[in-house]
């Protein structure tokens with residue numbers, strides 16, 4: 001679905017033409033502004049809006065994207081009242097909160113995608129610093145989806161079950177965390193616009209966990225109602241994601257430093 005004439009139809013046709021090479025059998029359709037085509041959706045991913053240009057923060061997009069996301073969410077809900085919403089448009093945490101408030105949906109059905117991507121960037125930088133395969137590394141990023149608000153949890157990151165701090169000194173871990181936090185800005189500078197392969201893969205990972213009830217733990221921006229000592233805000237925390245959407249918010253035992261970082265993020 002796009003507002004630009006023919007664009008979504010073209011994307012759908014392009015994706016359809018990957019079927020024999022990628023080996024799937026699915027009908028893919030696109031539509032310009034006709035929301036009736038989306039009727040009865042189980043999961044809706046909102047990516048509408050403008051991306052940032054080099055040097056911009058995600059927060060600078062709020063003026064334009066707030067109106068777009070609100071309009072899109074209201075049109076979608078009118079045709080798919082039972083859908084689970086995945087919000088991608090930036091500033092993602094704020095857009096997630098806005099969607100929750102403008103649709104009035106239960107909090108379990110509104111999920112902001114940012115932590116999945118930030119965590120995979122974190123694992124890429126850890127893998128480079130360790131010189132070890134990414135798939136042997138686990139780690140997550142909580143907090144906000146912003147250059148200064150992400151909290152890469154280096155203390156809890158592991159390489160094949162062992163703390164990464166057994167292999168990397170504090171300076172190396174600090175550099176990994178700093179690179180992760182500006183991971184999106186680094187790509188925007190290189191590409192001239194927002195990245196798309198890793199964001200697309202992270203969305204697919206999240207949607208797969210919902211549709212196939214995988215119950216994966218994925219850091220997502222969700223509405224807090226007392227969890228982590230906070231209320232009435234959407235922010236990144238680890239969640240169990242399954243067919244009901246956010247099935248559980250996982251309560252991590254944060255240390256004092258991490259708790260202070262989390263509290264600071266909420267003040268920004």
Ligand SMILES: NC(=O)c1ccc[n+]([C@@H]2O[C@H](COP(=O)([O-])OP(=O)(O)OC[C@H]3O[C@@H](n4cnc5c(N)ncnc54)[C@H](O)[C@@H]3O)[C@@H](O)[C@H]2O)c1
Nearest residue numbers: 002003004047048049050051088089090092113114194199
């Ligand atoms: N949360 C994340 O991790 C993450 C990652 C990457 C990008 N993003 C964000 O996702 C958004 C999209 O990024 P992109 O690179 O795909 O941008 P893009 O410009 O390629 O695509 C956005 C599309 O939205 C469409 N659009 C604009 N107004 C619309 C409306 N009212 N109704 C329907 N469609 C409308 C545009 O025509 C455009 O095709 C940006 O805000 C970007 O910052 C978030």
